[in-house]
Amino acid sequence: MEAKETFLQHLQRSLSQGTFVKLTLSKPGGADKSFKNVYARLIELKGASQVSFTLRYSTRDITKNHPPEEAVPMIGLWLGEDFLNADLLTTEADYSLQYNRKRKPRLHQRQASKAAPPPKAHNKPKQYFIEASGNAYLQAMGITTAEGKVRADGQRKFRQINKYIEIVDSLLQQHGDFPRQPHIVDMGSGKGYLTFALYDHLVNNRGWQPSITGIELRENLVGFGNELAPKVGFTGLQFRAQDIFEYEPERIDMLIALHACDIATDIAIAKGVQAGAEIIIVAPCCHKQVRKAMQPTEGLQPMLRHGILQERQAELVTDGIRALLMEDRGYETKVFEFVSTEHTPKNLMIVGIKGRRNASALAEVERIKSDFGVGEHYLQGLLDR
Numbered sequence: 001m002e003a004k005e006t007f008l009q010h011l012q013r014s015l016s017q018g019t020f021v022k023l024t025l026s027k028p029g030g031a032d033k034s035f036k037n038v039y040a041r042l043i044e045l046k047g048a049s050q051v052s053f054t055l056r057y058s059t060r061d062i063t064k065n066h067p068p069e070e071a072v073p074m075i076g077l078w079l080g081e082d083f084l085n086a087d088l089l090t091t092e093a094d095y096s097l098q099y100n101r102k103r104k105p106r107l108h109q110r111q112a113s114k115a116a117p118p119p120k121a122h123n124k125p126k127q128y129f130i131e132a133s134g135n136a137y138l139q140a141m142g143i144t145t146a147e148g149k150v151r152a153d154g155q156r157k158f159r160q161i162n163k164y165i166e167i168v169d170s171l172l173q174q175h176g177d178f179p180r181q182p183h184i185v186d187m188g189s190g191k192g193y194l195t196f197a198l199y200d201h202l203v204n205n206r207g208w209q210p211s212i213t214g215i216e217l218r219e220n221l222v223g224f225g226n227e228l229a230p231k232v233g234f235t236g237l238q239f240r241a242q243d244i245f246e247y248e249p250e251r252i253d254m255l256i257a258l259h260a261c262d263i264a265t266d267i268a269i270a271k272g273v274q275a276g277a278e279i280i281i282v283a284p285c286c287h288k289q290v291r292k293a294m295q296p297t298e299g300l301q302p303m304l305r306h307g308i309l310q311e312r313q314a315e316l317v318t319d320g321i322r323a324l325l326m327e328d329r330g331y332e333t334k335v336f337e338f339v340s341t342e343h344t345p346k347n348l349m350i351v352g353i354k355g356r357r358n359a360s361a362l363a364e365v366e367r368i369k370s371d372f373g374v375g376e377h378y379l380q381g382l383l384d385r
Contacts, residue, residue: 003107007086007097008076014090015042015051015068021089021114023075024205027176029099030082034058037173038078040071041118080105084176087207089114096207113204129165129205130197132158136232137196161197167338167349168198171279172206175353178278181209182253187244187268188260189214192225198256199237214239215247244268252277259285266379269322272352273329273383280331280352283338287311287318295373315348317368321377323350324365327358329383 014020025038039054043065051071055062066074079086084099089112096108115134132138133148143154143161150158172178182202186195195214202208216222216239225239240247244257245267255272257265258281265284272280291314303309323333331352338349369377 003097003105004076004079007079007088007095007105007107008072010090010093010095011075011088012068012072014088014092015049015072018117019091021091021117023089024087025075025078025083025085026087026173027083027085027099028173029080029084029103032082035082036170038083040075087205089205091115091117094207108207110207128158128162129169129201130158130162135200137200137228137234140228140232141191141193141196143193157193161193163338164194165197165201167351168281169201169206171281171351171353175278179253182211183249183251184210184212184254184256185247185249185252185271186212186214187247187255187257187271188264189216189221189225189239190218191221192216192228192239194256194258195225195237195239196228196232196234199234203234203236209236211236212238213249215242215244217241217243244271247271249275251275254279254281256281258283262286262288263378266322266377266382269326269352269379270382273326273331276354278354280326281349282322282351283347283349284315284319284322287315289378290314290318290321290372290374293374293376296371300371313372317372317374318377319348319350321365321368321374322379323352324358324361324368325377325379325383326350326352328361328365330354330357332356 011023020042023040028035028037034057036056036058038056041052043050043052045065049068050065051068053064053066053071055064079097080099080103084103086097088095091112091114093112094110097105098108099105132144132150135144138144139146142151143157144150184198189195192214195212199210199212202210214225219241222239222241229237244264252272252275255268255275255277257268260268260282265282269280269282291311294310294314294317319335323335326333332355334351336349338347365377365380369375
């Protein structure tokens, strides 16, 4: 029997037998490039079971509810056409349907990652990539209680974790050829909130087999992470007490550096570029190097005579040049707002995905440096070396 038909049979059976947990369609392959993914869950509406679809587009989300007998054929139409990956979670087993470049499907079955289906209440709280209940690492980190409830003082961190996973998941969908057994490096991982959550998402939501390394100078935090990871079954997650400048891995598929201070962000970006990482994600913090070096032209000096304006301009110049230098090395970049933490109000995120080189990027960098009197940008020096 064809893999697609077998997958749909598992879906139909899970809906009829009450073992369905959730369904995700990803890796867009249709003509509508703005149609990014589909999430499906089971709800109860007016006393009847309905499959609630969230259709995610680039600029909006659409929710549609259908009875199970209509939902399964709809999913069948999407598979192999609009979406080339499908992940079905049931209480009996997890199933992944993946299409190759010739659109030939293969079905993979794994041990069930969820022991019970979620509640079907239509007005239940917002669905998260990382759920509060059943995640022992969140409890160990003080985000949730023993009963799986988010603590009052953990609400902000819990929202940040899920926003972060939402961003990473979207990037992975855009990069359809990203390896399913990636090596991911988190430089400056801290206590590991986001590192643990990313491993959880890739393994339990996507069915991947990642190897994730957290690099952190503080040995007590490294010890905490390495002790907790095996306790919660995260065998592919490890932490190392090391300066990121000295870390030389053989392979990096994704490089992450969140809130690395000043030139530490440049070091992380350079490591990712030099290792040929498919995706680079940084959220810079502090911009001292460029601010000290700036000697703006006479026309700009009146605007920048106020310290706070000079500081903000230094941030824009620093991060603008960082994005352009990544584009010069063959990365397509995005710069957008992330979520600030209790440690810093900085909320800018720079993302680079391997793609087409911007041939004019280096000339644009030189013009910016000339306008603001910046003799050297630290990242440019690292990449040139």
